[in-house]
Amino acid sequence: MADLKGWTGNILRVNLSAGSVVKEPLNEEWARQYVGGRGVAARYLSEEVDPEVDPLAPENSLIFATGPLTGTNASCGSRYMVVTKGPLTGAMTTSNSGGMWAPELKFAGYDMIIFEGKSERPVYLWILDDEVELRPAEHLWGKGVFDTEDLLKRETGVPDCRVAAIGPAGENQVLFAAIVNEKFRAAGRSGVGAVMGSKNLKAIAVRGTGAVEVDDPVAMMRAQWAMKQDLTEAPLTSEGLPAYGTLALMNVINEHGALPTNNYQLAQFENAEKISGEELAETRLATNKACFACTIACGRVSRISDEGVGRYAVTTSARNWKHATEGPEYENAWSLGADCGIDDFDAILKSNTLCNDYGMDPISLGATIAAAMELYEKGTISEEQTGLPLGFGNADALVALTEQTAFRRGFGDEIAEGSKRMGEKFGDPDVFMGVKGQEFPAYDPRAIQGMGLGYATSNRGACHLRAYTVSAEIVGIPEPVDPRATEGKAELAIAFQNISTAVDATGLCIFLTFGTSIESIRPILTAATGAAMSDADLVTAGERIWNLERLWNNRAGLTSADDTLPKRMLNEPIPAGPAQGEVNKLGEMLPEYYRARGWSEDGRPLDAKLAELGII
């Protein structure tokens, strides 16, 4: 791939059934059309995997994809996307992670890894530049992510290697199991870890000493300098996120009356301050931490408080600080906290750390426990079934269930199925707060109308990262929009979806959009790849990827009937707070969304749109 820089030009195809590893050239045409990461991987998946496949069958593929800017000095060029058919949703899922793993893969000389089939025995993939091999992992099976990483660094004799692994949750095919790299960065959602577990693949350890070359190094440096300047000047990326992390949102969203509490029965949490970014910074923050090349550094390294140590001590590894851990992110502090009515920060930190070690998505875990708590308080399930009192606010139950879920022990076996399947099993499907089988994140769509539309139309089920209209509707970036209005929200959600998808595809972090714009990102991309492209072309590439994902999902059996919200969001007004009386008016927004997308009334991309985007 001499013509296109930024890329290494190589992908690894690993057939786990055959035990084979083949190095092949990256499809350059697809790389040009779909930018990278999420886009190129979606193109490969649509070409190679039957949409109707059982997500946990060997016929499903698991793709790890970087972008052309991953491993360069572009601010926040640390990301990879895991693309597969998700077991939680039955849709194409795209699960993103930062840290140091993805750049290491590029330095080793690979843009993507495609895993096919299923290994007979547990294995891990070892990559040291040109040396690539599948190695036995029986001795790692059953171990947590933290131990797995430490053991692999020791046994490979390469302490600089980076490890992405699953924990017991992935092995036990918990439907929201995650893939975790460097212990605390995760491709968290939709159960990508369960797919990895279904293939008997424990980990990928990689060390790379090579280079990522760019087309025009000087233009690259200038463009990066300009973007770094944007990030230094924007308050959120220069002050808010470094100081408080994503947890800065806890108080903000609560003040807007949009903080879902007790499984979305309320929209404000009276003790939100006790689990806020300000509280963390004051009482527990050791330092902030960056992913590779990140000039924001929103990561949290946190301590358990003295009182909490007795009950919720955390040891991340033999080497690590005795009572320090990383996180929590806002979404996790919400799901494990407010959504379960829990204000015990130490318990949240403990549960969050267990999620990292066991390899589980804390959003779906917390939200499913919250749904179970509602069932328990309604009397639908009893202590006899749950094995422990499960009222809202029970911090001990949260920590106990986190453990049980990863190992599918006791009532954890029900939680491991996610709240949709759990609700259906106990005869109360309306207790599920999410879309397409995936639980909502931390914003009540009744108080923020655009988020409702974003959740409903997200290709990977309810998600805050696919259309983060909160940015405009609450924070005022790029410009303030009334969160209660429905007018214009179709266009707003579409703009956010297309831009976010484009940023994902480059290999950069979506948080860049809080401080800079496509106009600053695009020149970096063109300097890196050398492929001419306008700002509009990049956004159109985002639209192309979105449509391709949608098309595949339609073929997988998803229809417009899946683009909906739970009854509670549509019919039950918020009982109190600034957004009292509001419901989500999805019906007013969705038809307009389909029209503006160029889709049919039943939500299928029309041929004219697909032709315009060059998909057919």
Next chain:
Amino acid sequence: MSDQVLSIDPEKCTGCKQCELACSWIQTGAFQPSKSVIRVHVFDEQASFAPYACFQCDEAWCMQACPVNAIDVDGQTGAKIVLDDVCVGCKLCVIACPFGTIFYDKQADAATKCDLCAGDPACAHACPTGAIEFSSVDPGEWVVDFGVAVNDAYVRAIEGEGS
């Protein structure tokens, strides 16, 4: 000769490695942290990140150890520089350096170290948090004490008295 030095404040470092990227870019025009001669070390136990690069010691042991006089002093910056065409790749300098800040480059079969980018270090420009600055600073008593302590320990060690 300039009195400017690389001043590193680990408290400000977030571990992002922009310095390593900038350093490798200056040397190769590409992004290759394995070639960087400034490196960020992560101390898990202290939850701290420490960029480290050559201190440009006055009494540079790398220079003294070199059997072919391949390490010279840049008259402008005071940086100790490796003369590529003289270096034979014997690694004695790597062994001699008490700080681990001179490296052996396998591909070039030669030693490689920080040359302060001829007086305008790229790592200092790239650092987003001001953890690395190129400035004239008073090294302070502790640096002198630290230097003496390290020196004493080294001398004791090679004289066989233990440390």
